[in-house]
Amino acid sequence: MDRRKFLRIGGTAVAGVGAAGLLAGCGGCSGKGGNTIKIVSSLPRTGSAQGQTNTIVNGIRMAIDEYPDGLFGHKIAYQDMDDATAAQGQWDAGKEADNAREAVGDKDVMVLIGPYNSGASKVSQPILNEAGLLQISPAATWPGLTKKVPGDEASGEPDIYRKSGKVTFCRVCPTDDMQGPKAAEFVKNVLKKSTVYVIDDKELYGAGIAKLFMEACKKLGITILGHEQLVKQGNYKTTLEAIKAKNPDVVYVGATSQSGAPQIAIDMKGVGLKGPLIVPDGCYEKAFVDGAGADTLKSLECYATIGGKDPSLLTGAGAEFVKKYKEKFGNDPEAYAVYGYEAAKVFLEAAKAVGKKDREAIREAVLKTKDFDKGAIGKWSFDENGDTTLQVLTISRVEGWPMKPVHTV
Amino acid sequence: MSVARYWVPALFAALAAYPFLPVAEANRGEQFTILFVYAILALALNVVIGYTGLLHLGIAAFFGIGAYTVGVLTVPFFPLQQSFLVAALAAAAVSAAVGVMTTAPILRLRGDYFALVTLGFGLIALYAIRNLDAITEGTKGLNPIEAGPLPGVKENVDLGGARLNAEWGTRWYKYPYLYFVILGALGGVTLLLRNLERSRLGRAWVALREDELASSCMGLNPARLKLAAVALGAGLAGLAGAFYAMALRTTGNPAAFDFTLSMTMVCCVILGGLGNRSGVILGTFILIGFDRIATNLLDNYLQEQFDSGAKTYLKVSGWRLIIFGTALIVMMRFRPEGLLPESRHQRELHPEASEAEGEAAAREEAAAGDPGTEGGEQKST
Amino acid sequence: MFELFAQSDAAGGFGQYLLLGLVLGSLYALIALGYTMVYGIIELINFAHGDLFMLGSFFALGLAVWPMDVVTADAPTAAIGATVLLMLVLTPLGCAGLNVLTDRVIYKPLRTSPKLTVIVSAIGVSFIFMNVGLFWRGATPIKFPDLISDANLIPGTGLRFTWKDLMVVAVTVPTMIALTVFVKFTALGKAMRATAQNPAAAQLVGINADRVIAATFAIGGALAGVAAVVYGLYIKSVDYQMGFQNGLYAFTAAVLGGIGNIPGAVLGGLVIGVVGELGKAYLGAKWSEALIFGILIVILLFRPTGLLGARTREKV
Missing domain, CATH: 3.40.50.2300 (Response regulator)
Incomplete structure (x- = not known):
């Protein structure tokens, strides 16, 4: 094969990649301004955390399924993004940043659920904060993400993540x-x-x-x-x-x-x-x-x-959730499934109350959530840092x- | 060479125009930015492997050192607070210095021993980054990286006429300004290397690679030449690391600079065409572009179409390593010189190719006055 | 950190770490032999060797469940013995077959290519093996059946040498002796050494290079298989990424000893095992890997061809 021919092939390949990129761009714009409300999650879907994140994703899907007619005339879409790479078997900073940007760039996205790892939160939180996009983590438990940790003030947490001055990160799991x-x-x-x-x-x-x-x-x-x-x-x-x-x-x-x-x-x-x-x-x-x-x-x-509570200890709506989960997916939910469900649920309820597709309004509504009891883990509120008041171990x-x-x- | 000469500027022009296109999306542009960073890293590695034939398996360490230098100089955690320009130059300088210091003692090692020692060095550097918590914050990474204003530029300045699009923001370190900065850096590095290849130094490197003994008989100093190549390669890798940290706004987890990255970069260089700048850039765009952009898009597409959920084998990213591996094997079997081979290297690998073609190529090369663009494998000694 | 080890009892301390290091080192040595033999013949750094080892351990894990379902130490002793024996026979066979097949399909067409071409192919094979491992058993570490007792064989001495440690030694040492005898005294072994020294001259005297290379890959693969079984039974946990780390150590061991040199690989393995464990004990676990590669670099600075590598003059 001579070089010219190969150059042509190489050129075509690059053109193809470029075209794919452009097409993908268009794929994004077609939905823009449309009547879709999009929830994305960024969790390690490759690697050994997969078992746990599977159940979180299932929990999110279950919450969405409870709104078959969507919200105020908008369809609810869900995208499950992976912040891990196979090579590392765990979350990757580059992947997490990509996901956060992807979410920011897509105007339909109203919330990002995730990440799973506290370290990954440090990467996505500043990006989402600047863009003013709401982030609800079902599992990142490092306290410094939302409040000052005694003895660790030098790190400047959590203000270094909140350049915009607003709180965009909240979590439904105790720290x-x-x-x-x-x-x-x-x-x-x-x-x-x-x-x-x-x-x-x-x-x-x-x-x-x-x-x-x-x-x-x-x-x-x-x-x-x-x-x-x-x-x-x-x-x-x-x-x-x-x-x-x-x-x-x-x-x-x-x-x-x-x-x-x-x-x-x-x-x-x-x-x-x-x-x-x-x-x-x-x-x-x-x-x-x-x-x-x-x-x-x-x-x-x-x-x-x-x-929080082990799934087997949940009562009322929680027990109902566990029962439905088993029916739907055929196995026991892991401990974090309920947080995936809760995160999606608190967002959906707040969005329903707001009644319009507006990132800022929904963000404010979610963070003002008080005495939320429509989920599966009982009654709780968000405090001013975005932490849950649920204190069960x-x-x-x-x-x-x-x-x-x-x-x- | 002649086709490539027009092809590369065309690609650069297209990429420079991208943010102005109506289909442009900020997040895609930011992903391209990362791609350019890796292209600089691959070019850096190409200086070492392609020009001088030293198989260096620890390039990721320099990338990491660059990223962490920027981190230390800019994060609010430390009192230094330098502007990004200073930090990036420091990153390149520190990486180059580390490169020279770690390579000088091992230059007398041959072939695979050299490769293994550089691999070992890369891992030691990674462990050091991970373990020196006082400087690097261990596995937490340094963040967020504060891109102070450029010297002479006020923070938050309204970019006025430079702002063509209302959505573009005002900070130079955000898309699309950072996109242009890094694309510009990639272009600058490409030009620098192009000129270097044709310079005395570039020709000396090729001579050294082809026959070390003969070139030293001609009065070249092999040790000094190799160190110069490593210094340049490490320095550019450090610069790439600086851009990486800037683009991500964090140094990330030290595990991102491990042997896998070095290996991936070697694959990019070889897949594209060892020693050939345009080939290396193409190889990086294809491999890293596939890995970081295309798999995500395909995954999301499959998920939307088939609701494929969590099954690893139903996701393109699940097959990633198989696709990578197969591409490498097929490539090595049928086109070992890479997608855009460097001419001398190609002749070496395809001795059966017709004489006439070889002569034509030689004439073309001579006419172009371009004797120093070879890439190739140092013959095992 | 330092206080911790200073206070540990004198009898148990150093001797115990040394013992652990030697046992682990003999495991590394077993893997290193596969690298070194292949390198000796075709000068290929076989990056896929570690992942072959990983696939071997997955295969062995399957054997624990499949014929006799022996997954805990509570099973009858005879069943445990039979299962371990079955693993030790079938896993090396499987690994040898896979290794020969890989050579046949992927490396053989590249015999005359430059070294870098073949190395990149090996990296490709390594990627594929890893992906296969990921599909096979998923990404989570999996418990390997705990079949051999942890009871101490030398109580009262302050040291701990369990049945597991004995198993490692009882498998690795005879394997290495057998390999040395094979390479030194059998016709095929002699042909291997001849091909390693000078492939062209070996062919001139009637040695079938292809057969010799296939045999080398078979033996290297079989050694990886044996190592995989021993590793599984000893460490008791396997995952799809374990081939990378262990392969890296083994490769380092091979180079440390002088790549291509069989006693060198064994020596290198033992050095790395001991240095690694003593490093963990006295420098802290987080520095032990850095120490291993540090020692490697220092040794190569003074002996550029490894501990036992021949000091060949550069061919011009």
Whole structure:
């Protein structure tokens, strides 16, 4: 094949790519000004968080299905975007920024539901804030995203995310500043143990929650024997051998099922380090049980904490939601499914009340939500930061899937 | 070369015109911006692999160092608060310095050993970024990156006559101004490399790549030439990193600068045509464009059409690596010199091609007075 | 961080980390052998080798469930033994077959191409394998059945050497000895060494290069299969990205020892295992990977062809 011919082919290919881009542009404009209200979600749909995000997406779809006639004459569309790449197996800053911009660019989009990871929120929040587009996260629990964290003022959070001066980010899940301390209380009052060893994964979420847990331990008089930051690795035996020598009563692992928590559990059993093991909500999913093995977790006496209620504890509208979910999708919802549902529901209700397709008006209406009880998790409000007033924590014993709730605060 | 010579300016002109077109969309333009950043990175890698034949597998580290330099110099978290221009120049300088410092001791390593050590260096740099929390905020990334005003430009200035579209905003670091800035940088880098290829230095690099012993006998200093190439490549990669951080407004997670990125860039360079600037740009646009733009569009399209939901195998992004892998394998089997091959490299790979064609190509090349645009593989020694 | 390890008991401390490092190192060595043998013959850095290893472990995971459904240590000992044996026979066979097929279809047409062309093809194969792994078992880590006891074999010494550690050693050491004997004394092994030294001359004396290369890929693949089974049983968790990290370590081990050199790969594997684990213990886990590559760079600076690599003069 000679070069000229190839140049032609190459040129055609580029022209094709360009044309595809332009066409896609047009695809966007055709809907513009039309009578569609669009909800987009940006969640890690590739990689190991997929099991959890599947149920969030199902929850969102269920909420939308409850409005078969749409809203004030507008059709409701939903787009499920992925902020993870297969190569990384988890969220990617570039992808998250792309999604946020895609949402901003599409004039039909009235809300972005997501992201799943607190780190990803740091990327999309400033973009959406400048554009004034509402963002409801079902799962990002790092407190700094919405309020100042004591001891971490230097970071300038959350004002650095709010250049426009408005609050655009809110979340329907309780934050870690409740989860960490309540887990510490559980150690002291229910397990009645006095020494802990803390491990975290050096991620925004894992390290953050571990820090909050440790601060609470200090206040409660629980001795912290040590704190180790372990970036995800193939095996943890050496470190766990060393930890075993210190003989802690309880091991707290601030990590997710993606960042090594299952392997830590496996290796704890391997080196004969006795539990109990306590993990935060990043592990409150089936993937954690699959990764670590039910037999491992049973022998370790593992507890997982989650803000809000376990699906099996929901009553009233919540129980109804769980029942419908099972009918529709044929399996149990994971703990965050209900937050996906709640996020979509609070938006849809506010939009219905506003009665017009206006980003700013809907944003204000959603953030002013008070005593919202049309969802599945009971009555709650947004405070001035965009955080939920719901302050419930479930602690479950992990011996297999589903987890068994043993304690509610 | 002659066709490519008109083809590339045409592409640049089309891209420069894009924001003015009625179909232009801000988010698509912002995605193109990222594409240009990767094109600069690929050109940087091409300086090292294509011109001098050193297989460098750690280019992502320089990209990351550039991004983090900009981060440290601009985020509100630190007291430095430099303008972006200063930060970008510093990013290029720091990356180039790190490039020289890490390459100088290992120049005597050959072939695969050199490749592995650069791979190791890339990973060490990544781990260092991840672990030095005091400087880099660990895995949280530095953000948000504050693009201070350019020197001599007041913040929030109304761009007046420069504003052709009411929706374009007033800040230089937002679309479409940043789009033009980075496209301009890409054009500038392309021109710089074009001139460099024809300069004394560029010709020396090619001589070195083709035969190190002979060129050193002719009085060239191989070590100095290789270091110059690495410094230039690393510096440009650092510049690309600076633009990346600017475009994203964050350095993102350090994992974005891992070996996968280095590998992807090597694939872009080889797919497009090792040593050929236009080829490298084309390769990057196709590979990264597919990865970051086309898969998203196709996924969304499939989702709308078939409601395909969450099944990995029903999404184009689920097949991404298979598509990538197959493209690479097919390409290497049938057209190893890349989409737009550099002429000398092509002759090397297709020795069976007719003499006449080779001579014609040589005549053309001689007539063009363009002896330094070769890309090619250093013969295993 | 440092205090933690300073306080750990003296008997358990250093010796224990060393032991763990040696066991892990022999695992890396097993994978490294696959890299080094293929490199020795056709000078290809086989980037797909780590992912072949990953597919092998997925296959072995299937074998635990399929014929006898042995998924916990509660199963009868005979069933566990039979399952492990079945894994150790079938997985290497599968991996060897896949590796030979890959060579046949993808690398063979490129025998005369420049090295970079073949390496890029290998990267392509690696991508494809990874995607296949993703489709096969999804993206979440999966528990590998915990079949072998964690009971300590040497209680009272302060050290911990479990049945699992013994299993690793009992599989890897004989495998490596067998490989060395095979390469040194059998006709095919001699043909391999001859082809590695000088392919043209080897063909002149009647060695069928294609057959030798196929055999090399088969053996390399089989070693990856054995490593996959041992890894699964030892680490107890598999996921589709594990081939990348372990492959990288193994490749580093091969280069550290002198790529193309069989004892070198074993030595390199052990060095990396020990350095990695001691690094975790005394420098902190987050720096141990950096330490591994740091050591690699330092060693290559002083011995540019690896620890046991031949110091060949540059061919001009």
